[in-house]
Amino acid sequence: MAHDPPRTALSGPVLIRLLARLADVDVRESRQLLSDRLSQWLNWTDAITLSSALSTHPPAFVSSGRPVVADAEAMCARQRTALTKAIASTCAPETRPGGKARQPIQSAPAPLTVDYADYRQRYVLMQQTMELEIGTLRDRLRRLLAAATPDLARLAVLDASMEQALAPRERALLSTIPAWLGKHFERLRATEPPAESLSPAKSRAWLEAFRKDMQSVLLAELDVRFQPVDGLLAALRPS
Numbered sequence: 401m402a403h404d405p406p407r408t409a410l411s412g413p414v415l416i417r418l419l420a421r422l423a424d425v426d427v428r429e430s431r432q433l434l435s436d437r438l439s440q441w442l443n444w445t446d447a448i449t450l451s452s453a454l455s456t457h458p459p460a461f462v463s464s465g466r467p468v469v470a471d472a473e474a475m476c477a478r479q480r481t482a483l484t485k486a487i488a489s490t491c492a493p494e495t496r497p498g499g500k501a502r503q504p505i506q507s508a509p510a511p512l513t514v515d516y517a518d519y520r521q522r523y524v525l526m527q528q529t530m531e532l533e534i535g536t537l538r539d540r541l542r543r544l545l546a547a548a549t550p551d552l553a554r555l556a557v558l559d560a561s562m563e564q565a566l567a568p569r570e571r572a573l574l575s576t577i578p579a580w581l582g583k584h585f586e587r588l589r590a591t592e593p594p595a596e597s598l599s600p601a602k603s604r605a606w607l608e609a610f611r612k613d614m615q616s617v618l619l620a621e622l623d624v625r626f627q628p629v630d631g632l633l634a635a636l637r638p639s
Contacts (some may be wrong), residue, residue, distance in 0.1 A: 415620035419577065422584045422613055468544055469637050476629055479537050483530060483622055490526045491615040514607060516585045519614060520578045526618055527574060534625050538563065541632040548636070555635055559628065574621065581617060585610055 542556035588606040 413620070413624055415617065415624050418617055418620050419580050422617070423580055424587075468548070469633075472541060472544055472633060472636055475540065476537060476633060479533060480622070480626065483533060484619065486529060487526060487615060487618045487622065490522045490618065491611045493611075514589070516582050519585065519610075520582060523578045523581065523614065523618065527577075527621070530622060530625050531571070534629060535563075538629055538632065541629065541636065544636060545632060552635060555632075559632060563628070577617065577621065581614060584613065 538559070542559055545552040545556040545559075547553075588610050591606050592604070
């Protein structure tokens, strides 16, 4: 009897590994160097902009003497906590107007038609929120770097150039995630037993499983989006 070859274990970001598992596909590890892959994302105008950022010598402002690093870390922690809570709310069952929670969909007394469009909209709105809030946070960190030393000021300029160059490609790639989740949603829904064979709670257990998977994917995407923030924080800390 033939057996499928074992899948290659991925060592990339949690988001990629999680999507590969939910989509039930075998994703091969890229053999390209990061620098080679990154060069494919940049055109010649981006290269000129980055070269200018590396060669520039922006003036450093005098620091106010406040505990800048501690303030920055607290600011980033607050933002991450707020986004984590927003993700949990996005993946929670719907609530009635006025704040009174409805019963979870899977425990409804009668079969209900569940449409993925609602969850897709939730995911897209959460992506937009993350992009806006993290972009603002990243800009604030760059201002702190610019007020530190000439080297950190140069890093702030470089980060702004990298964000401008890579944002369209990043946005395009992340925008494909809802479609991957949609396929996962349909696969889980196909496992739903006939309504008359089980209690409503058990017959809709797949939907609760999907919500948890969607939350895991959003949290993994949050980790990816926060990587530039973590890098700027690390640069701000004294060596």
